[in-house]
Amino acid sequence: MNKESKHALLKEAFTARHYQSKLIKSISDIVTDDDTIPDIADPEPDTPKLYGRIALLTGHNEKQPGAWIKDPSLRESEFTFYNKVFDIVIDRGLDNVEFKRFNRTYGGGYTEEINRVYKEIDEFNPTFVIDGHFNGGGGAYSMVMYYQQSKISRRVADAMSVPFANAFGLRNYNIEEGKESIPALISGENGYYSMVKAKCPSVLLEPFFGDHLQSAAKVADLGHKGYASLLVESIKLGLSVILSD
Ligand SMILES: [Zn+2]
DSSP states (O other), X not given: OOHHHXXXXXXXXXXXXXXXXXXXXXXXXXXXXXXXXXXXXXXXXXXXXXXXXXXXXXXXXXXXXXXXXXXXXXXXXXXXXXXXXHHHHHHHXXXXXXXXXXXXXXXXXXXXXXXXXXXXXXXXXXXXXXXXXXXXXXXXXXXXXXXXXXHHHHHHHHHHHHHHHHHHTOEETTXXXXXXXXXXXXXXXXXXXXXXXXXXXXXXXXXXXTTSHHHHHHHHHHHHHHHHHHHHHHHHHHHHHHHTO
16 A cells, blocks of 8 residues: 555544544534433334235146237236236235235146145135136126125125226126126136135136237236236225225
8 A cells, every 4th residue: 555545544534533523422412311312222013914915826727828818919828927917916015915826737627726726825824815817708897706605705806806897997797786696606617616715715806808809908008017006906905805804
């Protein structure tokens, strides 16, 4: 080290010490013996309350990925689409909510796949299960399905259906009079087993048809991020039903 830089360093060290002592002096001027100094070693307990542990179950599996979104700018299966959307939801998070994504593995048929994945889901011990799908067949309506016997799941599904139906501008079968049997899953229907297998409120999302052109265009327009935002809005409504139960 040459003389100049040594001198500069010493000057810097002196200046720092000078300001430090000035700062200590001004703090001792402010704080008198009478002042109550908060005890920083013993802070208020602020462990956040966990409002929910949500299992995000991607519909279908890698080999049989389900229906397709048929928009020129977004051609994706249910399996691919929901894996991406769920990862965005997990990445963004929600205060006091723990999310985990689950995937069915191919083999043995639907019942076996559900049995296998629910072993993992049960270990996670969720307060709420969301099975993510969209429909195929060109229909122009929206719904969130539930196990017919679960009153709480029905109320959660009805609440969750609103942001989707509104955003897509579709008829909402959850709240439409006379159509209430459609989102209620009965034995033998697609998705029924996943819903009854859950030991907590559960819903099966079917908010649009991937091959209904306007709906497909809307999904493409929203993108995975926009759809994830919609899902989070919907989840907040569903959670508020569970928490007020
Ligand atoms: Zn599906």
